[in-house]
Amino acid sequence: DKMCTKLSSEILALSHADTFDEAVTEWSLVECVEGDSFCLCGTAIQTEYVIFNRYTEMVAVVGSVCINNFMYGNTELVADVERRIYESVRRPCERCAVWTKHPQFCKRCEHALEKIA
Numbered sequence: 001d002k003m004c005t006k007l008s009s010e011i012l013a014l015s016h017a018d019t020f021d022e023a024v025t026e027w028s029l030v031e032c033v034e035g036d037s038f039c040l041c042g043t044a045i046q047t048e049y050v051i052f053n054r055y056t057e058m059v060a061v062v063g064s065v066c067i068n069n070f071m072y073g074n075t076e077l078v079a080d081v082e083r084r085i086y087e088s089v090r091r092p093c094e095r096c097a098v099w100t101k102h103p104q105f106c107k108r109c110e111h112a113l114e115k116i117a
Contacts (some may be wrong), residue, residue: 007041018054032084039063
């Protein structure tokens, strides 16, 4: 796959390691944010996975497809991504503390945040 090849070469260029498999272990997820941007492979993305290399102190942005390809050898990064994604879309309700996608409106307790005029 052309994108995977480009990702591999870009990651290697930003890493201390000599192989992609070794390079994967140097990186950790810093942030997962929504926003129109471009992946390290050149593809337009809507979700940015910002990764950091602890040896070279380089930062890179990759998309969801590449982060999944990139993470295959790094179980620690996989768990971190999954936790951050879960936390980015769900929050405890401000009133009853049940986890919901909309913390300002919870269907369980029917809490709704009213705007004060």
